[in-house]
Amino acid sequence: MNFNLPHAATILARTPGTLQVLLGDLPEPWVRATEGPDTFSPFDVVGHLIDGEETDWIPRAKIILAGGPDPRFEPYDRFRHRTRNVGRTFASLLPEFAGLRAGNLELLRSWQLTPAMLELPGVHPSLGRVTLSQLLAGWVVHDLGHIAQVTRVLAKQYRGAVGPWVPYLPILTDHEKPRS
Amino acid sequence: MNFNLPHAATILARTPGTLQVLLGDLPEPWVRATEGPDTFSPFDVVGHLIDGEETDWIPRAKIILAGGPDPRFEPYDRFRHRTRNVGRTFASLLPEFAGLRAGNLELLRSWQLTPAMLELPGVHPSLGRVTLSQLLAGWVVHDLGHIAQVTRVLAKQYRGAVGPWVPYLPILTDHEKPRS
Numbered sequence: 025m026n027f028n029l030p031h032a033a034t035i036l037a038r039t040p041g042t043l044q045v046l047l048g049d050l051p052e053p054w055v056r057a058t059e060g061p062d063t064f065s066p067f068d069v070v071g072h073l074i075d076g077e078e079t080d081w082i083p084r085a086k087i088i089l090a091g092g093p094d095p096r097f098e099p100y101d102r103f104r105h106r107t108r109n110v111g112r113t114f115a116s117l118l119p120e121f122a123g124l125r126a127g128n129l130e131l132l133r134s135w136q137l138t139p140a141m142l143e144l145p146g147v148h149p150s151l152g153r154v155t156l157s158q159l160l161a162g163w164v165v166h167d168l169g170h171i172a173q174v175t176r177v178l179a180k181q182y183r184g185a186v187g188p189w190v191p192y193l194p195i196l197t198d199h200e201k202p203r204s
Numbered sequence: 205m206n207f208n209l210p211h212a213a214t215i216l217a218r219t220p221g222t223l224q225v226l227l228g229d230l231p232e233p234w235v236r237a238t239e240g241p242d243t244f245s246p247f248d249v250v251g252h253l254i255d256g257e258e259t260d261w262i263p264r265a266k267i268i269l270a271g272g273p274d275p276r277f278e279p280y281d282r283f284r285h286r287t288r289n290v291g292r293t294f295a296s297l298l299p300e301f302a303g304l305r306a307g308n309l310e311l312l313r314s315w316q317l318t319p320a321m322l323e324l325p326g327v328h329p330s331l332g333r334v335t336l337s338q339l340l341a342g343w344v345v346h347d348l349g350h351i352a353q354v355t356r357v358l359a360k361q362y363r364g365a366v367g368p369w370v371p372y373l374p375i376l377t378d379h380e381k382p383r384s
Contacts, residue, residue: 025233025237025361025362025364025365026364026365027362027365031231031234034230034231035230035234035358038225038226041225042222042225042226044225045218045221045222045224045225046218046222046351050214050215051211051214053205054211054215057205148368151368151369151372152368153368154367154368154369155367157365158365158366158367158368158369161362161365161366161367161369162366162369162372162373164359164362165359165362165363165366165369165373165375165376166373168355168356168358168359168375169355169359169373169374169375169376171226171351171352171355172351172352172355172356172359172375172378173375175348175349175351175352175355176348176352178215178348179344179345179348179349179352181205182205182207182341182344182345183345184205184206185205185206185207185337185338185341186338186341186342186345187334187335187338187341188328188331188332188333188334188338189331189334189338189341189342189345192331192342193342193345193346193349194349194379195345195348195349195352195353196345196349198352198378198379199374199378
């Protein structure tokens, strides 16, 4: 499927609400559950998505749109949230993410991106040349990947509880060597 | 984590709303997208979840609670929805699922299940002896697995659009040999 800006924006707009319905007011053991050492809990995922709003997708789009001679992105710190959100409650992170996302989507709309602008290049620190539309498509896929991750982390807490059902529930054995 | 009936019920209650926020009013190409031949689109997943409400989890719980001499489950038809939902709109399936789920959770609560009742056995046609708590835990994990599946199917539509980002977005290469 080709990149489509209005479609991408509608998917991006849904992520905070999806996470609110899925995770809002869930008992704390579920919110803090992981799939193993050094992997993300739902709390960590929302923190990571907040980092993305503040330091990744839109800041990188701005670098591309600035059109300078070296549109190189800042490296992204995947673990910034671990120090940023010490002492925070999960209930406070969800609306913070929603607010940041809404503001970023408003900014995105205000740019009135044309097909030519979507082909403008940036330089990723390890992937090299990328276009604005690839960056925005990556933002969409990144959201969806983390929604899938959160549901997998929740599901794995019941791996023992389902007894003999494990082979019929493939999510329980997805990412046996989990990535954060 | 041990099975906990109130926790399980709160997760089960969230699935229709999660899918409504994630998928409601999405453009048709996304709703009908798959990850390959003979795999489920979001439309198919909601149809499959409706089948689960009508023919799988609660009907099997009733067989267990009836306490007969042979508490054997009916085999479950994973593809019933394909004929059932021909000609249906996606917009009509989501509230149908929500209504069926709400009714089933009300019935579940009305049973006032005790720890002893949760240990009552049923016989799965291929997995053999299972308990009521394993069945209910399986229901929870099944929901979460299909939410993850739906997000993966959506994400894969942008596999080409993300360009060089593919190796950084593992959801794009999950289930390369997809299961329905």
